[in-house]
Amino acid sequence: MNFALNDEQLAFKERCRRFAREVIRPAAPIHDADESVPWEVMRQARAQGMSGLALLERTAADPDGQLGLIHAEELHWGCAGIALAINGSGLAAAGVAASGTPDQIAEWVPRCLGVGDELKLGAYAVTEPQAGSDVKSLRTTARRDGDEWVLNGTKVFITNGGIADVNVVVATVDPELGHRGQASFVVPKDTPGLRMGKKESKLGIRASQTAELVLEDCRIPVEHLLGGLDKLERKLERARAGESSGRASNALATFELTRPIVGISAIGIAQAAYEWTLEHLLGEGAVADPIEGLLDESSTAGRPALERQHVQQVLADVATEIDAARLLCQRAAWMGRNGIPLAGGQGSMSKLKAGDVTMWATTRLIDLVGPAAASSPLEKWFRDAKIFQLFEGTAQVQRQVISRMQAAEYRERLAEAAASVASAERDAAREPALA
Ligand SMILES: Cc1cc2nc3c(=O)[nH]c(=O)nc-3n(C[C@H](O)[C@H](O)[C@H](O)COP(=O)(O)OP(=O)(O)OC[C@H]3O[C@@H](n4cnc5c(N)ncnc54)[C@H](O)[C@@H]3O)c2cc1C
CATH class of the missing domain: 1.10.540.10 (Acyl-CoA dehydrogenase/oxidase, N-terminal domain)
Structure with missing residues (x-):
């Protein structure tokens, strides 16, 4: 290790x-x-x-x-x-990679990102007004009409919405089948029937465009269905026959792999806020080593001993929590890269912890600095932090996922232990006969 x-x-x-x-x-x-x-x-x-x-x-x-x-x-x-x-375009590229055929991946991933110096953008459009966490309730429809698909519906809160060159849109082909009746479609910019709706004005991450995407009789070639027609037909048939597809667990496993990146993004904010607070409290150039400086009675602008101790306690907690969250992200990313199943929800844990730590840390650091924080860089980090408890699975939904995955893993371990005991008992029962 x-x-x-x-x-x-x-x-x-x-x-x-x-x-x-x-x-x-x-x-x-x-x-x-x-x-x-x-x-x-x-x-x-x-x-x-x-x-x-x-x-x-x-x-x-x-x-x-x-x-x-x-x-x-x-x-x-x-x-x-x-x-x-x-x-942000990485989300659309991941959507293509998760559902597309090798040919579709080779065509559309570069078009989501651009090749060489050429800058292209992608958007991944799932969320609808009534379907965020509850993705099975999507109402955007995709209807086959000869050599085309016709898409109708409204997507909300879409990163790069309205400015993306490639939109990966999740729509329902058969609403009665819930998430198993859904498929992903590539809708290039300037396709007739596709337009940007309202652009959101947000609390934080304001440099990232978030907007509605409206699809009105939006026609795309039949080949823009990711994964192809045969695969979709087979999936729908299995769903109608009530057979298990494993898709939900595949989607869950994919999210586990992408969540450490979302988590560590939050930690970047927390780290920035922590470093700024250290410098602010010590005064620029006050000491070569900030932690030594906090312990040094002659520095920290003549703060009384109790206040100095309080500052140390908070900074120590913030530094420890940031490190703990970062380690969860690093572990989950390492597991994902090395093919170790994140069966206990380690990816979701890393995102949950990092989002909560960042919101908590920016709040604590603002408390520490006091009213001056309101017009300092801390106010932006505080605003930027909140989204990490909301998007890519809310904190509450992460907790649900983790508790389900932990319970399933525990049941599996119990079953394995029981099987191992049963096998040992069978061996023991055979031993006299062998002797
Ligand atoms: C800035 C921004 C960018 C975004 N970018 C994208 C994007 O690029 N593409 C995209 O498709 N979407 C995007 N989203 C949407 C985002 O992923 C959703 O907002 C998120 O999934 C939550 O869905 P919702 O807004 O419908 O809230 P809801 O699901 O309605 O949740 C409302 C509240 O209920 C809680 N809740 C819901 N279900 C449960 C449950 N089962 N148990 C306990 N609590 C529950 C939630 O935690 C939350 O607190 C973005 C959102 C924002 C704000």
Whole structure:
């Protein structure tokens, strides 16, 4: 077991931190204030190898599964909204990769991200006004009409909604079958019948565009059904016959793999807030070593001993919680990369813990700084933190998933133990005869 990052990972972390400090942070206040899409930062990210297909291939190749986490944490340390603007197309690419045929993956993943310096965006559209956590209740329909599919419905809260070149839309082909009657479709930008609805004005991650997508008799070629017609027909037949498909557990397993990245993104915010608070409390250049400085009676601007101790207690708790959450993310990503099933909900645990820690830590740090925090960078980190308890599975839904997966894993362990005892008893019963 080795918890240390290797030289390549450390060098990559340094590169990502530099990009976040020199390019993302200077641009963050303006895009946060006017909720504009940070196109110039997204282009620079591409030019500097901080986004795109090549980066995706590089991070996926890391045998420890850590490069993707490092990238997400450092960019979110810069600004969570801009980081999501840079990374958000990955959701659509993941949707294509999860459901598409090899040919469809080869065609559409590059079109979600762009190749080389060309910048393209993707959006993954599932949520509807009445169907967020409850995905089986989708009402957007897909009806076959000759060589085309006709899509009708409204999607809400879609990241990159209205600006994406490729939209991966989940729609129902047979509403009576719940999630088993659903399929994913590729709807390119400018398809007649597709339009952007309301653009959301948000509390946090304001540089990331979130909007409604409206589909009105939106016609797409039959080949834009991800996975193809035969696969869909087989799935529908099995569902109508009441046979189990394993799809729900496949989807669950896929989410377990993507959640550590969402978790570590939150940790980037918490780490930024923690570092800023350390510097603020110590006063710029007060001491070479901030922790030593807190213990040093002569520093921290003449704070009385009790107050100094309180500051230490809070900072210690925040640092410990951030580290604990980061380790959960690192473990889950390592398990995913090395093919170890996340059967106990380790991916969901990492996202749940990281989202809760980040909301808690930004709140505690604001309390520590006091009223001055209201007009400090902490107020933005506090606003940006909240979304990590809401999207990609709310905190409440994560808890449900974890408790179900833990219970299932425990039942499996009990069954294995019982089988092992039974087998030992059979062996023991045979022993006299063998003798
Ligand atoms: C900024 C932003 C970006 C987003 N980007 C995308 C995107 O790109 N694509 C996309 O498809 N969606 C996206 N979403 C949607 C997001 O994933 C949903 O908002 C989320 O899944 C919650 O669904 P909901 O809003 O319908 O809330 P609901 O599911 O209605 O939940 C409301 C409340 O009830 C609780 N709740 C619901 N069910 C249960 C349960 N079974 N047990 C206990 N509590 C429960 C929830 O935890 C929550 O507190 C985005 C949302 C936001 C805010």
